[in-house]
Each structure stands twice: as structure tokens, then as C-alpha cells.
Amino acid sequence: MIQFNTAFPQEIATLLAEQKEIINAQSAALQKAAENEAQLEALIQELRATLKKADEKKALLEALIQEQAEALQKEMSRIKNLEQRLALLQKSMYGQKSERYIDNGTPLLPGLILPEPEEDSEKAGTAWVSDHERTKPQPHQAAGWNSFPDHLPREEIIIDLPEHEKEGLQFIGYETSERLFRRSEYVVHRIQRAKYVFPGRPGLGVTAPDPMPNALSENSDRARYDLSVVVHLISEKFINHLPFYRQSESLRRQGICISRSQMSNWMMNVGELLKPLYRQLVTLVMSSSVVHADETSVRMLDKGKCRRCYIWVRKTGTDPPLTVFHFAARRNQATALKLMGDYLGTYVSDACSAYDLLPGTRSACWAHARRKFFEVPTLNAPERLEALSLIRMMYRNERMATDAAAEKTAETALIKARRAIRKNTRKYVDSYFHLCETITNSSRTPSDPLVKAANYSLKQKKELQVFLSNPQVGMDNNPAENAIRPWALGRKNWLFVGNDHGGEIAAVINSMVITCKDNKVNFAAWLLDILPRLATTRQSDINTLLPHLWKPKQD
DSSP: OOOOOTHHHHHHHHHHHHHHHHHHHHHHHHHHHHHHHHHHHHHHHHHHHHHHHHHHHHHHHHHHHHHHHHHHHHHHHHHHHHHHHHHHHHHHHHSOOOOOOOOOOOOSBTTBOOOOOOOOTTTTTEEEOSSSEEEOOOGGGGTTTSSOOTTSOOOOOOOOOOGGGSTTOOOOOOOOOOOOOOOOOOOOOOOOOOEEEETTEEEEEEEOOOSSOOTTOSSGGGOOSOHHHHHHHHHHHHTSOOOHHHHHHHHHHTTOOOOHHHHHHHHHHHHHHHHHHHHHHHHHHHTSSEEEEEEEEEEEEETTEEEEEEEEEEEESSSSOOEEEEEESOOSHHHHHHHHTTOOSEEEOOSOGGGTTOSSEEEOOHHHHHHHHHTOSOTTOHHHHHHHHHHHHHHHHHHHHHHHHHTOOOTTHHHHHHHHHHHHHHHHHHHHHHHHHHHHTSSOOTTSHHHHHHHHHHTTHHHHTHHHHOTTSOSSSHHHHHHHHHHHHHHHHHOOBSSHHHHHHHHHHHHHHHHHHHTTOOHHHHHHHHHHHHTTSOGGGGGGGSTTTOOOOOO
16 A cells, blocks of 8 residues: 655645745836836936937037127227227328338339339439539429519619718629518509580480400499409419308408309309300310219208219310319219210229229229228238339339439420330239239238228229220329319318309319410419400300410510
8 A cells, every 4th residue: 555745745836836926026027127227228218308408508608608709700800990999090180191112122013123213313303513412403492482473563762871881882783682571452453435426416426445354244334343353263262262141251351242142143144155165175184085083972962951062073184184073962973974865985083883884994093992902901911012012113113214204305205204114014914913813812801901901902903904905004193183172171161062053164164274284374374364255256266265275465
């Protein structure tokens, strides 16, 4: 009979219970591990979100820093620009006014050696003697600065010794000197015209005619003022820039009462009489092969206030020197086309956009290009000094051509001299534009004054080189600027023109004033002579009264 061990099932049960507990413990551990893994995953996601926010904040801070850096750079550039403008303003107020530049002899470009000016002792104005250098008289000193013109009347004043001091002496001559004096006085001509009647017929008589008719008055018997008075007042206004109100007050102090309105009427009448000559002058200027053009502002009274208007100038670039002014309300392309829209020659002007649509060939002004470098606040900048030196050598060549032509009498002497010497000028022009390109390609900012000066020339590179191929064209527009300078001086005195008609008349008269000056003609003598002749001169002969062709009427 088989016997069973009763302890064995109990051991198995115990073992199963232990295994169950182990399994339960492992399950609990696995469940806890799963919970920990979920928590870790959540922590990782939270850390990732935190990192993302940190990256966003970092990007925001970097953008803010970049924005602040750009703002700082902009403000620094603005401060630098203001400092340069302040330096330029101080220089214009307290520095030298002349744009003259003297080279210190520093080489400009490697391998480029500029020729030294050739000056002899006569041209240099000095002469060497044994122990020192003596200044020789300059040409202008021998041209009337130390003597008086022969046409002035002379009055002899003899200063002699008293009779008792001359006893025993022999007269050998006089020690002569001259002293200029002026009699500032008006003379009244009392005109008495003889009157006759027939005996027994008192109602029928004859009166002698007026021997001095006034070109400004239809009834000469009522002309209380001679034409010379009118000419003097106009000359004082347009040559010496003396306004009519000052002249009126000056005359009043002398007991002569002429109102400003009367003076203005005379000026308007004279201007109207000169218009035929003005139109002829315009025709001659526009037929010139080279014309200088420029403009300047003037103020015009308009409804109790002043508004800005403009005076345009056109001046011949070849002989004879003729100048015409034009009064206009605007400085725009329409006005330029009106004045020079039909001109096909070469015109010299600045970089004003008003001239962009003209059909002629434009030549730019080297004086303006030079001024841009001259006004650079950094006075000792090597590029600035180099540009000024190159332009200086160009002008030196032009002076040499002018001096060479002055020694010859041929009309084409200047053209031939320019054509010959400008072959040498071309290398300076090429070096100048190479320098400008170097400046613009450097690390300088576009707002840098040197870059602005270089860009001004580079934008007109073609126009600035026109003078090299056309010897009739000068290097700059200084003739037009010199012609227009009296307007700049005058507007500081007469302040404004009264209306459009007044501006037109002032342009007409000033055209004659400057043309007379350029042709060495006395404006007052010319005006006094031609005004009575205008009414009797045929239209075909009107050119003979222009300043450059004028010959005084022979009595």
C-alpha cells in the first residue's frame, strides 16, 4: 500500500504563495517604473518647453541688441554729420573766405610727379639785386592806379614863394603833383526861348524850339529833368546798388525833391526803350557756339509778402562777351526749355536738374567739383588734398594757355593754345576720376563728405570732360557766376522787386550794364548817348547801338 507525504502540497502552496508575492512585487515595481517613466517624460517635455521659451527670449534679446546697435550707429553717424556741419559752419564764419589752395609739395600718387611751374623773375613780380629781393611794379600799378586819366579836366593851382623870399633866386620850374577832387553838385539850366509876335497881330507869334529834347517826355517843354539826371539815378541803382529811396533822401538833403515813384517810372520807361536792343542781344547770345548759364534767387513783393523768384543768366563763352538776364517765377525745366530749348551748341552749367532736358551739349563746371572737396571738414584728409592738387594743376594749364594767347594777336590764339596744353591736362583728369572711384569704393559710408564730393564728380564724369575735346569751352562756369554776382550784391540793398514787370525791366537794364562792363564801355555815357538815338535809328541798324559795337555820336 502506497503512502503519500502530506507535507508536500503544503510546501508547493507555500512556494506558489512566495512566487505570487514575488510576481506582485515585480508588477508593483513595473507599475511604479512606468509611473516614473511617465513623470520623466513629462519632465522632459517641460524642460523642452522651457528651452524653447529660452531660445525665443534669446532671439528676442539678440534682435533688441541688434536694433539698439543700429540705432546707436545711426546716432553716432548723425553726431558725426552734425560735428562736420558745425565745423563747416565755423569755417565759413571765421575761416578764410577764399578757396585758394597752395600745394605743400607732397607727392600725390606713387610714380606721379607734377611739373613745377615755370616762372621767370618778371612774371613772378620780383627782381634780384646784389643783397636782397626787390618787388617789381605789377602791371596794374602801371595802368592807372598811381595816375589819373588824361581825359579829366585839369585846373592849375600855383603855389609860389612870397616876393621877399624870392629875392636873389632864379626860377627853374615847378615841382608838380596831382590831387583828385570832386564837385558833387547839380546844375540848373535856365532855358529861355525867344518869343516873337507879328506887329499889330498879338495872337500870332513864334517861339524858339527847345534845343535839348528829352527822350522820356513827349512834351519837352514840361521836362523839368534832363536825361543826364535819369541816367545818373539808374546808374547809381544798377552799378552802385543804391536803392531809389536812398537816392531820394540824399537829393532831399540837397534841397532837390524827386519822389521814388518818379524814379521808378523813369526806370520803367528806360527799360521799355531798351527792349529792342535787349532782343537783339538775346539773338546774338543764342547764336554763340558756347553759352554759360546760371540762375540766382531774388525776392518779389506779392500781396504784402515776399516770394522767391529767379534771375536766369545766359552769357557768351566766346568773344564778344555778351550777357542777358531773364526774370522768371520758377527755377524748373520748363523755364530752361523756354530760354534754351532751341539751342544746339555747348552750354556750361552746374548740376541743376533744370538743364537735364535741353538738347544741347552740356559741359559741367570744375569750380563746383572743386568746391565740394574744398568744403570737406577734414582739412588734412589725404584724398581731399590730392583732389585739390590735381584740379589746381588743371587750372594752372588753363592759365598758361591764356597767358600764351595774350602774347599773340590772332583771334584763334586761345583756341590753339588750349588744344595744345589740354593734351597734358588729360592725365590729371584721369587721375582725378581714378581717385574719386577709389574714394567711393573704400569703406567710407555714403554720408561721408569725401564720398559725397567724389560722387558729385562721378555723376558728371562725361560732362566734366567736354572741355578736353572742345577748346572753345572753358573749365568752369565762373563767367556766368561773375555776371550774376551784382544781383547778389544788389538784393542786399534793394531787398526785393515790386512785381513781375519790375523784375523784367531790371533784367533788361542789368543786361546792358554787365555787357557794357565786359566790353569796357562806360554805361552812363552809353545810355545817355543811345536813348535819343533809338527813335531815329532804323531797325536794320539797331545793332550799332549795342555796347560792343557802339560808337559815340559825333557832334
